[in-house]
Amino acid sequence: MTEPLVTLDAVTVRFDGRTAVDRVTLSIRRGDILTIIGPNGAGKTTLIKALLGLQPPTAGTVTRQPGLVIGYVPQNLHMEATLPLSVRRFMALSGRPAEECAQALARTGIGHLADASIHHLSGGEKQRLLLARALARRPDLLVLDEPAQGVDINGQAALYHLIRELRDQLNCGVIMISHDLHLVMAATDKVICLNQHVCCSGYPADISHDPAFIETFGRSVAESVAVYHHHHNHRHNLHGDVIPTIPETSDSHGHRCSHEPH
Numbered sequence: 094m095t096e097p098l099v100t101l102d103a104v105t106v107r108f109d110g111r112t113a114v115d116r117v118t119l120s121i122r123r124g125d126i127l128t129i130i131g132p133n134g135a136g137k138t139t140l141i142k143a144l145l146g147l148q149p150p151t152a153g154t155v156t157r158q159p160g161l162v163i164g165y166v167p168q169n170l171h172m173e174a175t176l177p178l179s180v181r182r183f184m185a186l187s188g189r190p191a192e193e194c195a196q197a198l199a200r201t202g203i204g205h206l207a208d209a210s211i212h213h214l215s216g217g218e219k220q221r222l223l224l225a226r227a228l229a230r231r232p233d234l235l236v237l238d239e240p241a242q243g244v245d246i247n248g249q250a251a252l253y254h255l256i257r258e259l260r261d262q263l264n265c266g267v268i269m270i271s272h273d274l275h276l277v278m279a280a281t282d283k284v285i286c287l288n289q290h291v292c293c294s295g296y297p298a299d300i301s302h303d304p305a306f307i308e309t310f311g312r313s314v315a316e317s318v319a320v321y322h323h324h325h326n327h328r329h330n331l332h333g334d335v336i337p338t339i340p341e342t343s344d345s346h347g348h349r350c351s352h353e354p355h
């Protein structure tokens with residue numbers, strides 16, 4: 094197994110005595126796609142900031158591989174609306190050579206928009222532009238904060254598909270925050286459900302059955318998410334009759350901590 098790109102060990106962040114992130118331990122390797130889900134205010138952005146080195150932890154450690162290049166994709170493109178700026182110029186501001194900028198635009202499928210104004214891009218095109226800017230850095234690790242915000246459902250599926258493709262092409266690690274549970278469950282390798290502390294984590298197929306997941310998101314969300322992964326709890330014999338087997342528990346693939354009420 095390769096060395097982790099980033100390791101968080103028991104990272105805690107407190108603001109004015111309030112705990113935003115509570116003893117979170119995780120690591121990301123090349124090829125991983127790790128998605129952090131959790132309710133509003135759960136500490137997802139704070140955790141990402143700690144990982145990026147923008148938020149010093151109150152306790153615990155963040156270890157980044159020496160020389161690690163991170164490509165960060167923020168939630169949204171915030172630009173002064175009156176400032177005329179083409180896609181090409183926006184990419185040039187990254188400081189990367191023009192050829193690499195053009196390659197990154199082509200990779201995210203918006204090469205044809207190089208001369209368009211960034212103010213006229215659709216929500217999905219803006220997200221692809223932000224992704225292209227991050228790619229131009231040739232990152233070892235892509236960090237995305239709700240990459241599909243403001244993108245319609247087809248565009249979201251395409252965006253998550255693109256993220257997987259980029260992971261394959263670049264052999265980078267990916268960590269992202271997402272609220273789009275259904276897409277996350279279909280597109281990610283591993284999910285971490287955060288509510289200050291890690292409530293549960295594991296493969297998407299298992300996590301939707303986890304009591305901590307159900308407690309956090311409610312049974313109806315958990316059931317609708319579970320539909321995406323037909324969970325086999327039985328087998329058939331040669332005649333097609335059902336042979337009951339012992340159902341797998343989340344602990345067989347994932348990890349679950351004891352859940353203290355807040």
Ligand SMILES: Nc1ncnc2c1ncn2[C@@H]1O[C@H](COP(=O)(O)OP(=O)(O)OP(=O)(O)O)[C@@H](O)[C@H]1O
Nearest residue numbers: 108109112113131132133134135136137138139140
């Ligand atoms: N710089 C700060 N100073 C004080 N409190 C902060 C600061 N940053 C975040 N918080 C608090 O920490 C908690 C977690 O915030 P955070 O933005 O990490 O949550 P989140 O899971 O990303 O939420 P959302 O899904 O709504 O974006 C919140 O209660 C927030 O008010």
